[in-house]
Amino acid sequence: MTEAILSKQDHLTAIENRRSHYAISNEQVISDERLQQIVTHAVKHTPSSFNSQSGRVVVLLGEQHSKLWEITTETLRKIVPADNFDATQQKMNGFAAGYGTILFFEDQAVIENLQEQFSLYKDNFPIWSLQSSGMLQHVIWTALDSEGYGASLQHYNPLIDDEVKQQWNLSNSWKLLAQMPFGKKLTTPGEKQFQPIEERLKIIK
Secondary structure (H helix, E strand, O other), X not given: OOOOOOOHHHHXXXXXXXXXXXXXXXXXXXXXXXXXXXXXXXXXXXXXXXXXXXXXXXXXXXXXXXXXXXXXXXXXXXXXXXXXXXXXXXXHHHHHOOOEEEEEEEEHHHHHHHHHHOHHHOOOHHHHHHHHHHHHHHHHHHHHHHHOEEEOOEOOOOOOHHHHHHHOOOOOOXXXXXXXXXXXXXXXXXXXXXXXXXXXXXXXX
C-alpha cells in the first residue's frame, strides 16, 4: 500500500487550510480503502506519552454513521426543551448528512496501568493522554481536509457514551472524547481572523 508523503511546505499548507466544515454531503470523495489508509497511518504514527498508544478510533460509515446521530438526537431530545429543539434537530441533520463519522477514544485501562507502573507521573498521564488524542484528532482532520473531505469536531460525550459503547460493542475502558462528522465540502469557510502573533509567540535567544 503506497502512502503519500508531504513536503515540509505541503504539511504547513495543509495545516493552514484545515477548517471546520458544517455544510457537508454524503457524496464519496475518496475510496473507503484510502480513508482506511489515512486513519490507520494516523493511529499508528501519532505520538503518545511513553509510547502508550492509548488512542482508539472507530470509523462509522453508511447506516452506522446515521445511527450515531440518531442516538445523539434522541439523547438530546430528553434534555433540550421542546420549544428550542428545532435548532438542535437542524444541527443533528447537518452532521448526519455527511459521509461518515470518526469517534475518538482513550483507553483508560492503558492509562491506569501506566499510573501504576510510574507513580511519580501518576497525575500527568491523564493530561498526556488528552494531549495525544488532540494530536491524533488534528492529524486525521488535516489529512481528511487535504483529501477533499470537510469535517468538524463535536463533543456530545459523555451524554452518549454508554449507548455508543453498547451499540458497537466497545470496551468499557474506552473513554469517548470527540466525534468528527465528515463529508464532501459544500461551502467555503469565511476568512479566519487572527490575534496579533506578538501576543501569542515569544522567541528568546
